Amino acid sequence: MSVDYSKYLRNEKLPLSWCPGCGTGIVLKALLIAIDELGWKKDDIVMVSGIGCAARGAGYVDFHTFHTLHGRAVPAATAIKMCHPHLHVIVFSGDGDMMAIGGNHFIHGCRRNVDVTLIVVDNWIYGMTGGQYSPLTPTGSKASTMPRGNIDPTFDVVELARGAGATFVARGSVAEPVLLKTYIKKGLAHAGTSVIDALSNCHVQFGHRNKLNDPVKLVHHIKDSTVRRSAMAKMKPEELAGKLATGIFVEDTSKKEYTRAYRELVKMAQNPG
Amino acid sequence: MPEVRIASGNELVAEAALAAGCRFYAGYPITPSSEIPERLSKRLPELGGVFMQFEDEIASVIAAIGASYAGYKAMTASSGPGISLKQEGIGLACMMELPLVIVNVMRGGPSTGLPTRVSQADYMQARWGTHGDHLIITVAPATLLECYTETVRAFNLAEKYRAPVFILSDATLSHLHGRVELPAAASFEIIERRQPSVAPEDYYPYDVDRFGPIPPLPNRDNFPRYRFHMTGLNKDKGGFPTENPTVVNADERRMVAKIMDDRKAIDSCEYYRLDDAQVAVVAYGSNATAARVAVNDARQRGIKAGLFRPITVWPFPEAQVRELAGRVPKILVTEMNLGQMVYEVERAARGQAEIITVLQAAGTPIRPAQILQQIQVAAGKVVGDSIRREVLV
Ligand SMILES: Cc1ncc(C[n+]2csc(CCOP(=O)(O)OP(=O)(O)O)c2C)c(N)n1
Ligand code: SF4
Ligand SMILES: [Mg+2]
Numbered sequence: 001m002s003v004d005y006s007k008y009l010r011n012e013k014l015p016l017s018w019c020p021g022c023g024t025g026i027v028l029k030a031l032l033i034a035i036d037e038l039g040w041k042k043d044d045i046v047m048v049s050g051i052g053c054a055a056r057g058a059g060y061v062d063f064h065t066f067h068t069l070h071g072r073a074v075p076a077a078t079a080i081k082m083c084h085p086h087l088h089v090i091v092f093s094g095d096g097d098m099m100a101i102g103g104n105h106f107i108h109g110c111r112r113n114v115d116v117t118l119i120v121v122d123n124w125i126y127g128m129t130g131g132q133y134s135p136l137t138p139t140g141s142k143a144s145t146m147p148r149g150n151i152d153p154t155f156d157v158v159e160l161a162r163g164a165g166a167t168f169v170a171r172g173s174v175a176e177p178v179l180l181k182t183y184i185k186k187g188l189a190h191a192g193t194s195v196i197d198a199l200s201n202c203h204v205q206f207g208h209r210n211k212l213n214d215p216v217k218l219v220h221h222i223k224d225s226t227v228r229r230s231a232m233a234k235m236k237p238e239e240l241a242g243k244l245a246t247g248i249f250v251e252d253t254s255k256k257e258y259t260r261a262y263r264e265l266v267k268m269a270q271n272p273g
Numbered sequence: 274m275p276e277v278r279i280a281s282g283n284e285l286v287a288e289a290a291l292a293a294g295c296r297f298y299a300g301y302p303i304t305p306s307s308e309i310p311e312r313l314s315k316r317l318p319e320l321g322g323v324f325m326q327f328e329d330e331i332a333s334v335i336a337a338i339g340a341s342y343a344g345y346k347a348m349t350a351s352s353g354p355g356i357s358l359k360q361e362g363i364g365l366a367c368m369m370e371l372p373l374v375i376v377n378v379m380r381g382g383p384s385t386g387l388p389t390r391v392s393q394a395d396y397m398q399a400r401w402g403t404h405g406d407h408l409i410i411t412v413a414p415a416t417l418l419e420c421y422t423e424t425v426r427a428f429n430l431a432e433k434y435r436a437p438v439f440i441l442s443d444a445t446l447s448h449l450h451g452r453v454e455l456p457a458a459a460s461f462e463i464i465e466r467r468q469p470s471v472a473p474e475d476y477y478p479y480d481v482d483r484f485g486p487i488p489p490l491p492n493r494d495n496f497p498r499y500r501f502h503m504t505g506l507n508k509d510k511g512g513f514p515t516e517n518p519t520v521v522n523a524d525e526r527r528m529v530a531k532i533m534d535d536r537k538a539i540d541s542c543e544y545y546r547l548d549d550a551q552v553a554v555v556a557y558g559s560n561a562t563a564a565r566v567a568v569n570d571a572r573q574r575g576i577k578a579g580l581f582r583p584i585t586v587w588p589f590p591e592a593q594v595r596e597l598a599g600r601v602p603k604i605l606v607t608e609m610n611l612g613q614m615v616y617e618v619e620r621a622a623r624g625q626a627e628i629i630t631v632l633q634a635a636g637t638p639i640r641p642a643q644i645l646q647q648i649q650v651a652a653g654k655v656v657g658d659s660i661r662r663e664v665l666v
Pocket of ligand 1: 051052054055070093094095121125126202
């Protein structure tokens with residue numbers, strides 16, 4: 001894979017503000033490779049984000065970029081897609097941003113099925129603000145606001161997206177970046193709301209409270225915590241306990257994409273009777 | 274040819290938005306604003322525009338901001354509780370310097386208040402609702418015709434100054450049905466955001482050194498060619514985050530100055546029977562109609578009363594009130610709240626005139642007779658110290 005990343009980055013903004021070894025960079029790299037493979041033009045791509053470490057990604061890529069408020073990327077992305085249906089609109093934001101404060105927008109985005117790709121950089125923590133627990137912090141893990149271990153149950157991003165009506169849903173991780181890129185690429189190419197739960201390492205804020213204070217250790221931990229969907233059938237229940245499945249879970253082309261539904265509405269309004 | 278319509282204030286706001294070029298609306302239903310989205314849900318698709326009802330007011334304002342970034346003229350409308358929810362987003366429009374029209378059909382509060390009743394209790398919220406230093410131009414129509422003309426003006430101001438603009442309507446105005454002669458479309462100016470003429474690679478959305486205090490912003494046709502970044506963080510000329518104190522301080526000042534330095538083009542006030550007035554009533558919005566009746570009744574009784582009506586209510590017409598206070602001994606401020614604009618009037622008057630109030634937060638309109646009574650009291654009194662007297666019924 002030889003992709004010229006400098007083509008897609010705002011090179012004058014480097015170095016990135018992310019901690020060395022942060023998984024967000026791997027997710028971004030997977031996204032850029034996917035875009036390169038699809039041959040999309042920079043003028044045709046809009047990247048929208050909320051607030052958080054992951055959300056800062058929008059500032060580094062040479063697309064149309066829109067860094068909004070904490071949790072609010074999805075409605076902005078929806079509107080931009082509605083205004084310019086021929087542009088490719090991508091949301092790139094964190095687990096706290098999209099699942100906590102932006103959770104309502106996330107599920108309604110999935111329900112509408114506007115052709116946007118939602119990439120959840122899921123590092124199980126509020127990285128930017130100092131390691132407070134998010135709705136994705138594994139139960140039992142420590143966080144700066146769960147010093148005795150998290151008692152909150154977690155969301156399952158895949159099941160939430162599926163239940164809310166997203167038409168493409170996948171989960172990958174930075175431990176398997178090539179697969180992650182494949183999922184992102186399929187999600188980008190899918191006409192409808194696509195969700196990619198991208199498990200990522202925040203060894204600094206999540207890791208250091210959970211004896212995983214090193215990117216390699218934490219990436220291995222993520223690898224050990226996941227299992228490929230395709231391999232699950234052959235595994236025993238005790239082997240599957242506590243594991244997160246990776247793979248593509250939903251690929252549905254039967255539900256009408258929303259900008260198309262809206263175009264039909266416009267046609268109806270303009271040619272009554 | 275002027276077009277005659279029988280319509281409500283809300284319907285006129287919706288129609289005026291379309292006439293001004295609005296092609297994106299996002300909202301969440303709330304009384305007494307709902308006729309605006311109802312109308313636009315029918316009309317926008319006919320014009321090829323986008324109408325969307327979102328899951329809440331936060332999503333709605335963010336969507337409208339996203340549409341504005343994408344080059345569309347965009348609007349959202351709500352009332353008290355919904356405006357409270359939109360406030361963080363309104364600040365985002367301020368910081369990003371994106372044109373946006375926000376309609377607040379005021380009802381009482383705090384909280385759910387009186388959903389179907391009239392109020393002017395969001396006057397200060399329009400000015401100070403979102404956090405951080407900022408200034409939002411705010412217009413307050415008083416008549417059905419102004420629901421139309423002020424909405425057109427709100428869009429023009431938003432585009433011209435690259436800024437959010439509030440329309441403060443109220444429950445009386447929004448649900449009032451009447452006959453209005455609309456100005457012919459050709460008779461009013463429609464302002465479009467200034468377009469960049471530089472090559473896309475030379476365009477920066479906040480390049481004030483090159484473009485002046487209000488840089489151009491790509492419209493919907495140009496948007497796809499111009500790639501740029503926007504953020505709610507304090508930004509540099511390229512729209513990228515900066516913590517450089519000099520850059521931040523200059524940008525914060527410019528965002529306010531771009532409005533304050535062009536007051537002549539933004540201010541709008543009505544002077545009614547004020548030439549020889551001894552008592553000046555200050556009123557805005559639908560309440561100004563009651564004030565006008567009271568002024569006329571007072572004149573019939575031989576009292577030299579007049580009406581000063583801010584139409585652009587923010588920035589506050591400070592110089593105008595100061596001038597008025599220098600020549601009219603008594604100023605009577607009337608508002609459908611517990612006293613909000615009166616603080617501005619007092620500040621501007623600088624003790625030159627006696628300030629009297631007729632305030633009411635009952636969910637019912639203030640009657641002309643209530644205002645007349647206080648005009649009479651004021652006219653019968655010698656000039657005294659600057660005091661505030663409240664008449665709460
Ligand atoms: C309305 C609002 N509330 C809180 C914050 C503070 N805040 C900034 S980022 C963040 C959490 C980000 O977590 P996540 O989305 O998981 O991103 P990460 O930093 O982990 O990539 C919070 C709580 C904010 N900016 N705005
Ligand atoms: S705090 Fe965590 S998520 Fe944020 S940059 Fe550092 S490693 Fe990455
Ligand atoms: Mg996170």
